[in-house]
Amino acid sequence: MTTRLLNAENLRAAYRTPDGRQVFAVDDVSVYINEGEVLGVAGESGCGKSTLGAILSLTTRPPLYVESGTLEIDGKRQELGERSKIPRTWRGSVVSLLPQGAMNSISPTQRVRDLVFDVVRAHDRTVKRDEALDRARDRLKSLDLPVRVLDSYPHQLSGGMKQRTVTIISTLLNPRLLIADEPTSALDVSSQKALIDMLLQMLEQKIMSGVVFVTHDLPVLRTVSDRIAIMYAGKIVEVGDADEITERPRHPYAAALLSAVLVPEPRYREMRVFGIPGSPPNLLNPPSGCRFHPRCGVAYEECSHDEPPHVGDELRFSKCFWAKKHPGESVPLKAVTSESLADADPVVGSGVTAQSDHHDDEDGAAPAAMAESRADTSREVPTGGVSA
Ligand SMILES: Nc1ncnc2c1ncn2[C@@H]1O[C@H](COP(=O)(O)OP(=O)(O)OP(=O)(O)O)[C@@H](O)[C@H]1O
Numbered sequence: 001m002t003t004r005l006l007n008a009e010n011l012r013a014a015y016r017t018p019d020g021r022q023v024f025a026v027d028d029v030s031v032y033i034n035e036g037e038v039l040g041v042a043g044e045s046g047c048g049k050s051t052l053g054a055i056l057s058l059t060t061r062p063p064l065y066v067e068s069g070t071l072e073i074d075g076k077r078q079e080l081g082e083r084s085k086i087p088r089t090w091r092g093s094v095v096s097l098l099p100q101g102a103m104n105s106i107s108p109t110q111r112v113r114d115l116v117f118d119v120v121r122a123h124d125r126t127v128k129r130d131e132a133l134d135r136a137r138d139r140l141k142s143l144d145l146p147v148r149v150l151d152s153y154p155h156q157l158s159g160g161m162k163q164r165t166v167t168i169i170s171t172l173l174n175p176r177l178l179i180a181d182e183p184t185s186a187l188d189v190s191s192q193k194a195l196i197d198m199l200l201q202m203l204e205q206k207i208m209s210g211v212v213f214v215t216h217d218l219p220v221l222r223t224v225s226d227r228i229a230i231m232y233a234g235k236i237v238e239v240g241d242a243d244e245i246t247e248r249p250r251h252p253y254a255a256a257l258l259s260a261v262l263v264p265e266p267r268y269r270e271m272r273v274f275g276i277p278g279s280p281p282n283l284l285n286p287p288s289g290c291r292f293h294p295r296c297g298v299a300y301e302e303c304s305h306d307e308p309p310h311v312g313d314e315l316r317f318s319k320c321f322w323a324k325k326h327p328g329e330s331v332p333l334k335a336v337t338s339e340s341l342a343d344a345d346p347v348v349g350s351g352v353t354a355q356s357d358h359h360d361d362e363d364g365a366a367p368a369a370m371a372e373s374r375a376d377t378s379r380e381v382p383t384g385g386v387s388a
Pocket residue numbers: 015016017023025043044045046047048049050051052063216282283
């Protein structure tokens with residue numbers, strides 16, 4: 001039986017610019033996570049992923065503010081908004097953030113053990129130094145990592161070990177939910193694999209019960225996630241099972257993101273890699289209708305002025321007129337390649353480019369370092385590059 005860990009509904013948050021305008025970087029977003037799940041959040045730079053991570057981890061600070069929305073974790077409901085008071089215990093022990101670039105923010109003059117003490121102490125004033133260090137030692141041992149890292153300065157650790165160490169420190173309070181923002185982006189593939197293995201081990205050991213994994217790296221997401229949410233211009237445009245999304249995208253933006261993944265494996269060299277034309281909109285003044293329509297190769301006339309419909313159920317949906325007119329179908333990659341745009345049926349957009357026909361037919365091969373990260377779900381990764 002699945003148990004709901006997080007329900008986040010109708011989240012809306014904006015940055016206030018110095019001249020008093022508002023940039024809604026997350027606009028009416030709802031997501032959920034079941035106990036034991038990893039939810040991947042993908043999208044190009046500037047689509048609102050980190051902002052969503054900040055809202056979910058209750059770490060928003062000016063100029064970002066949450067206008068509205070609700071968070072429910074383990075059945076406990078919290079209204080969000082500028083005036084809402086978040087119980088202190090929620091931050092760190094209910095939900096914890098592993099922020100982007102965390103490993104570079106450790107003070108070079110502080111040993112890891114001092115950081116451990118500071119973090120635990122910040123949440124529990126009564127804790128003794130030895131207790132905090134014992135907790136960290138036990139945690140390192142349970143994850144098969146050397147306890148000597150506690151005596152190290154950050155510069156004495158490799159990039160991969162530093163990232164695993166900050167991950168352990170940010171989960172010392174056993175949060176129910178970890179929000180990991182681009183945790184693998186600065187790592188080489190073997191360090192990525194080590195971090196992902198460790199996160200999955202932590203889930204198994206119930207150190208935390210769910211992870212929101214934010215990245216623009218779709219191959220990594222497919223490996224680690226149970227479900228993936230695709231974000232575009234502050235909105236979630238498609239959600240589904242990780243394999244479903246990566247193999248049968250139902251939103252043209254998801255298809256375009258997949259098409260932009262580089263494919264270094266020799267057997268895929270003949271595949272074409274397309275970019276996504278244009279760039280995400282300025283959120284000060286987003287396009288009307290579907291925000292992707294100016295870049296979409298299969299857009300209809302109504303996409304430019306009407307809000308796209310929600311097609312599907314909470315397990316698998318996309319917000320798209322094309323999906324509404326083609327229920328259950330994945331975006332035909334052939335129909336959105338640049339060659340075939342000229343023949344494509346009612347198109348008003350400038351052309352999403354997508355990968356070759358081979359994609360539909362071929363099974364993927366995982367980059368060696370990532371392949372067995374999740375033995376129970378053993379997802380194959382068709383590509384090895386970084387998208388978007
Ligand atoms: N301080 C700020 N003031 C105004 N707008 C901002 C500010 N910070 C971010 N934004 C805008 O908010 C939007 C979402 O940014 P966010 O960092 O959440 O995106 P992202 O998808 O996480 O990108 P990245 O992968 O580059 O971190 C962007 O359009 C960005 O321009």
